[in-house]
Amino acid sequence: MFDTLSDRLSGVFDRLRGRGALTEDDVRAAMREVRVALLEADVALPVAREFVDAATEKAVGQEVLRSVTPGQQVVKIVHDALVEMLGPDTAELNTNVAPPAVIMMVGLQGSGKTTTTAKLAKRLSEKDRKKVLMASLDVARPAAQEQLAVLGRQVNVDTLPIVAGQNPVEIAGRAMNSARLQGYDVLLLDTAGRLHVDDALMAEMKAVAAASRPTETLLVVDSLTGQDAVNVAKGFAGEVELSGVVLTRMDGDARGGAALSMRSVTGKPIKFAGTGEAMDALEAFHPQRVAGRILGMGDVVSLVERAAETIQVEDAEKLAAKMAKGKFDLDDLRMQLQQMQRMGGLGALAGMLPGLKGMKGAMDKAADGKALVHLEAMLSSMTAKERAAPNVINAKRKIRIAKGSGRTVQEVNKLLKMHQEMEGAMKRLKKMGGLGKLAAMFGKGGLEGAMGGLLPGAMPGAGGGMGGLPGLPGGLPPGAHKFGKK
Numbered sequence: 001m002f003d004t005l006s007d008r009l010s011g012v013f014d015r016l017r018g019r020g021a022l023t024e025d026d027v028r029a030a031m032r033e034v035r036v037a038l039l040e041a042d043v044a045l046p047v048a049r050e051f052v053d054a055a056t057e058k059a060v061g062q063e064v065l066r067s068v069t070p071g072q073q074v075v076k077i078v079h080d081a082l083v084e085m086l087g088p089d090t091a092e093l094n095t096n097v098a099p100p101a102v103i104m105m106v107g108l109q110g111s112g113k114t115t116t117t118a119k120l121a122k123r124l125s126e127k128d129r130k131k132v133l134m135a136s137l138d139v140a141r142p143a144a145q146e147q148l149a150v151l152g153r154q155v156n157v158d159t160l161p162i163v164a165g166q167n168p169v170e171i172a173g174r175a176m177n178s179a180r181l182q183g184y185d186v187l188l189l190d191t192a193g194r195l196h197v198d199d200a201l202m203a204e205m206k207a208v209a210a211a212s213r214p215t216e217t218l219l220v221v222d223s224l225t226g227q228d229a230v231n232v233a234k235g236f237a238g239e240v241e242l243s244g245v246v247l248t249r250m251d252g253d254a255r256g257g258a259a260l261s262m263r264s265v266t267g268k269p270i271k272f273a274g275t276g277e278a279m280d281a282l283e284a285f286h287p288q289r290v291a292g293r294i295l296g297m298g299d300v301v302s303l304v305e306r307a308a309e310t311i312q313v314e315d316a317e318k319l320a321a322k323m324a325k326g327k328f329d330l331d332d333l334r335m336q337l338q339q340m341q342r343m344g345g346l347g348a349l350a351g352m353l354p355g356l357k358g359m360k361g362a363m364d365k366a367a368d369g370k371a372l373v374h375l376e377a378m379l380s381s382m383t384a385k386e387r388a389a390p391n392v393i394n395a396k397r398k399i400r401i402a403k404g405s406g407r408t409v410q411e412v413n414k415l416l417k418m419h420q421e422m423e424g425a426m427k428r429l430k431k432m433g434g435l436g437k438l439a440a441m442f443g444k445g446g447l448e449g450a451m452g453g454l455l456p457g458a459m460p461g462a463g464g465g466m467g468g469l470p471g472l473p474g475g476l477p478p479g480a481h482k483f484g485k486k
Contacts, residue, residue, distance in 0.1 A: 005256050006294050008037035009078075013295070016071035024060045027074060031056045034078065042226040042257025047085065047264045055081040079291050085260060086287035091244055091269035094215055095130065100179035100187040102212045106205055106240060107220035108232060109193035112248035114144065116220050116274060117190040118151035119282040120246075125157050130185040135160035135175035137168040137208060138192040148190055155279050158184075168192065168204055172212045189214070197235035205240050216243045218271065221258065223247040229258040233266045244271035247285075251275045259290070330387035333419050334379045377405035378415050390419055 012033045016022065031052050038048040058081075059074045095101040103120070107113045117134060124130045134152055136159070138144035145162045152159035160175050172189060179187040191208060194201040209217065219236050221229040229247070236242060245262055250273040262270055270285040379387065381404035386393050393401070393416065402409045 005037055005041040005260075008040070009034065009295060012037070013071065013075050013078075016074055022071065022074070027059045028056060030074065031059065038257075038260070041260065044227060044230060044257070044261040044265055047261045050264070051081055051085055075295060079295050082260075082291035082294060083287045085264055086285075086290055087263045087269045089269075090284060090286045090288075091271045092284075093124075093271065094243070095124070095128070095186055097215050100133070100176070100184045101216070102176070102179075102187045102189065102214040103216045103218060104189045104191060104205075104209060104212065104214040105218055105220055105246075106191050106236060106242075107193055108197070109141065109195055111193065111220045111222045112274060113193060113220040114138075114148055114190050115151065116246055116248060116272075116282065117148065117188050118155050118157070119274065119279055120218075120272065121152070121157040121186075121188050122155035122279050123282055124186050125155070131183065132157050132186045132188065133160060133175065133179050133182070133184040134158070134188045134190065135171060136162075136190045137171050138190060139166070139168060139171075140192050144190075144192070151279075169207050169211045172208050176212055187212075197232060197239075202239040205236075209240065217241060218244050218246050219268070220246045220248060222249055223256075223258045223273075224249045224252055226257045227261070230261045230265050233262060233268065237266045237268060242266070242268050244269050246270075246272045246274065246282075248274035251281070256294070259285075329423075330379060330382065330390050330419055331384075333422065334376065334387065374405070374407055374411065375415060378402075378407055378412055381405040390416060 012030050016026070016030055034055070035048055035052040038051065039045065043051075055078050058077045093103070095103075105113050105117045105120075114136070121132045121134050125132045134148055134157055136145040136148040149159045149162065160171070160178060163171075163174070166174070168191065175187055175189065178184075189208065189212060191205060192201075217240060219233055219242050221232055223229060225232075233242075233245060245266070245268050247259055247262070247270055250259070259270060259273075262268070273283050273285050275281045275283055378401055381401045382393070386397065386401075393412075398409050398412045402412050
């Protein structure tokens, strides 16, 4: 998400950072480019104008121009302005009320409202440990109520039984009674949509709101529609008391104009972002983190959170025990690759790490997004004995592995070399005193010092691809991004 805007802004700020002293004209010229980049990203004109005017006023101050690193200061000012535009704080859901907390989902047809309702229910059920009930109030769209019931079974969340012939207000009343009597913490109401904002839709929304008195009213809009999404939000905000916005399909929105405009135009915070089709692909919207991603500063906090959700604790403990002994076989490498796939792949990891934003596109392109899949295929073509003792893999075995995985012998050789490098790193780690000593090195010499002792060429630009990045749970195999090249 935001890839196009991020690339444009990175180019602007790289030129600023590359210069020593900056004049007011330099800053104003850069800000004009920022304005063009925002408009190309489909940010609303008044929002882009206000943003650039405010940032320019701060950036041309004497404190910035006379500072030791004026380029970095300008970037910080733009970062802070982005955070302000997106909303200074993360907007949390208010569920700490007398149960049931009612969350009403509204929006137009095709925005992903029903799927988002199920995703939110899953999140509340699993992460917040809430007892959740979903109810579909959509009696107009064929099989809409059945669709929510199917999704409910997928995410293990209860749905209100369907009773034919009831209108939305009656269904809302029945849902409220069921939630109270059965002790549910949260009730999610999936309302009907229309093709456009009209009087009939608004009348229905108001009637349901009056009957259920929702704690939260969330507007679901498709971020890919850009300024249309913002206009829809304005239409709803003028008629219904919204508490927040959920942007769907953010993973496919390279421009990000809807997200950047939404808060300023509607005054309502973005609470969640849909980042994929999977039922767990719904993330809380953190303005600080999003601003960091847009400006290429990374998002380590989200990376760590994603790792905590995807890394299997038992596997990690087994690997740590083997690492402490200086052992590392191909089964361990396979486990690391599977962890990275669950975390979104190499490109996603690069986009979240500070300083590696520029590598994201190259890695996605070079590997065609399938580097980890190819590595996994080769490892799956090996026998258990070969993975446990890679030194038994001779030329004949390499040919068999290559044929079995649909890859080449050269790629099998690269995989074995990757393993040798990581095994060597584990042995060096053991000689240096193990994981405890590594932690002490992180405290003294920082990330670069620790990595330099473990993995030569680990830092970007040092000749070893992305290296092993021991700071990540499970690590990142050296040269992994090179697989899949034609």
